[in-house]
Amino acid sequence: MMCAFCRQDVINPCHTVQEMQQRAEHHIDRCERAFAQQGGSHPQSASSTESGTGRRR
Numbered sequence: 001m002m003c004a005f006c007r008q009d010v011i012n013p014c015h016t017v018q019e020m021q022q023r024a025e026h027h028i029d030r031c032e033r034a035f036a037q038q039g040g041s042h043p044q045s046a047s048s049t050e051s052g053t054g055r056r057r
């Protein structure tokens with residue numbers, strides 16, 4: 001199957017950003033690169049949950 005994040009044909013492709021991120025932490029080379037291209041340590045979904053609190057600092 002083609003991984004949407006890594007753009008590589010692998011047996012178990014990443015299904016979510018989190019999954020890709022976990023593999024990057026485990027030093028899976030293809031996912032490390034994909035994670036870096038996604039924009040590093042701040043996934044887009046994190047900011048939406050954070051704004052739900054209404055106030056930061």
Ligand SMILES: [Zn+2]
Pocket residue numbers: 003005006013014020023030031034
């Ligand atoms: Zn992947």
